[in-house]
Amino acid sequence: MVSRTVSFELKDLNKIQKKIENGEVDNLSEFVQKAIKNELNRWLNLTKEFNDLLKHFYFSYIDKENPPIPLKTIKDYLELEGVTLENNDLKRDDWSWLKKKK
DSSP, X not given: OOOOOOOOOHHHHHHHHHHHHTTOOOSSOHHHHHHHHHHHHHHHHHHHHHHHHHHHHHHHHXXXXXXXXXXXXXXXXXXXXXXXOSSOOSOTTOOGGGSOOO
């Protein structure tokens, strides 16, 4: 058995996944198709976790006079990601949501 590591940019994986979903690709093994889908799902989960962390920091320091983090930059980034900051569903002093699920 021969194995090889292959690297793709995220945008290329996304393009390939769209072609798979549209039935335009028939020469990829089921293993490769699943690997692409799993990697895209992993990336989406990481992005959500990162956004949740930034949102938590934002609401933790929003009322501080001199916050140690760039609140405007965080707010701008989250808005570009489509994350709303109107309703804080993360409690300011509760970090339990950040613990890894087993």
